[in-house]
Amino acid sequence: MINATLSLHVNSTTPAVPHGPPPWYQFPVCAVAPYGFIFYFGVKVFNLAIGTPCNILVIWQIASKKSDTSTSDIFIFNLAILDAYFCLMTPIEMANRLLLGDSRIWYAQRFAYGIKDVAPLFLVCICLDRYMAVVHPVVFSGIRDNKIRIGVSVLVWGLILAYGFTKCFLGVMSVNEVFSGVILFSFAVMVFCNISVIWVLRRSVAGKEEMHPVKKKALKMVLIILAIIVSNYLPPVALMPFVPYYTFVQFRCQISISVFSIMDLSCSIEPLLYITKMEHSGCGCCGQSVSKKPQDVKV
Numbered sequence: 253m254i255n256a257t258l259s260l261h262v263n264s265t266t267p268a269v270p271h272g273p274p275p276w277y278q279f280p281v282c283a284v285a286p287y288g289f290i291f292y293f294g295v296k297v298f299n300l301a302i303g304t305p306c307n308i309l310v311i312w313q314i315a316s317k318k319s320d321t322s323t324s325d326i327f328i329f330n331l332a333i334l335d336a337y338f339c340l341m342t343p344i345e346m347a348n349r350l351l352l353g354d355s356r357i358w359y360a361q362r363f364a365y366g367i368k369d370v371a372p373l374f375l376v377c378i379c380l381d382r383y384m385a386v387v388h389p390v391v392f393s394g395i396r397d398n399k400i401r402i403g404v405s406v407l408v409w410g411l412i413l414a415y416g417f418t419k420c421f422l423g424v425m426s427v428n429e430v431f432s433g434v435i436l437f438s439f440a441v442m443v444f445c446n447i448s449v450i451w452v453l454r455r456s457v458a459g460k461e462e463m464h465p466v467k468k469k470a471l472k473m474v475l476i477i478l479a480i481i482v483s484n485y486l487p488p489v490a491l492m493p494f495v496p497y498y499t500f501v502q503f504r505c506q507i508s509i510s511v512f513s514i515m516d517l518s519c520s521i522e523p524l525l526y527i528t529k530m531e532h533s534g535c536g537c538c539g540q541s542v543s544k545k546p547q548d549v550k551v
Contacts, residue, residue: 282505288513289505293346295513299520300342306523307336313530324381326401328526330409331374335519338368359420366416368516369431372438372485373408375522377401382474383445387452439485446478480525484518487511 282289310332314325322328341364348357381401384392419427453471488511498507 279504281501285501285505287506288509292509292513295516296342296346299339299516303520303523304336304339306520306527307332307339310523310526311336323385323396323398323401324378326398326405327374327377327381330405331371331378332523332526334367334371334374334412335522338364338371338516339519362424363416363420366419366427367412368519369419369427370412370415370434371518372434372442373411374405375481376438376441377404377408379442379445383448386449435485435488439481439489442481442485443478446474446481449474450478476525480518480521484515484521487514 311329314321314329314332317325341361344357345361345364348354348361384395415427415430450471453474491507491511495503
């Protein structure tokens with residue numbers, strides 16, 4: 253059932269009619285229900301206009317930092333590079349869908365969608381880093397060396413590139429099971445980590461009249477992050493069991509294209525969240541900056 257869902261990921265297929273028609277004519281039956289594709293391309297344009305400069309700003313901010321860096325900045329930096337690349341592929345995809353119809357360009361496009369498919373792995377790294385800092389601060393103090401995070405990032409990039417090239421050359425069906433596993437695994441881990449952080453922060457103020465301002469800000473940020481994770485990644489997870497109940501037009505032309513468009517919005521939402529927190533805190537940390545004392549943890 254999961255395989256059936258993911259094989260219908262419209263992001264990764266090539267148009268059936270290469271020259272000139274509206275993009276929803278990828279499937280001629282979708283001519284009667286083009287609104288999902290309109291939303292999809294609206295998201296693509298939004299990501300290009302908003303996500304691209306925001307991700308570039310995040311890359312510049314982290315690269316130019318000389319002090320007060322977050323332990324998660326390495327993961328955020330890599331995620332911003334990945335998202336910026338995905339956003340910059342939008343003009344190529346639009347031109348190929350609407351004008352060129354060149355099958356060779358679709359190799360590059362499938363690669364771009366491949367690396368975006370498994371981008372949540374970097375989000376998992378960020379959430380695990382935050383989880384260790386807040387829930388297990390003593391253990392975390394012994395693994396703060398950035399060399400560990402660089403090694404993890406190299407490993408994640410290896411997995412991402414392997415997945416992207418496999419999808420590029422062997423096609424969508426070759427990675428369906430991997431994609432479904434990554435999404436389910438990432439969603440479960442991210443929700444668990446953020447709920448655990450919220451639980452620890454709330455428990456730390458039990459019996460006290462007021463929460464420490466630092467912890468209050470941390471709790472607010474984690475709640476926002478959890479809401480974004482749920483809104484971006486819950487739809488595809490929730491959709492998987494119900495694929496057999498939809499008609500072809502409902503699923504291919506309306507539901508799946510809209511759901512995966514919501515996932516793609518993460519390209520803009522994630523850097524905007526980083527920039528917002530950077531402006532409020534004055535330190536530019538979307539992850540956390542952790543001192544040796546658990547009560548000083550910033551998420």
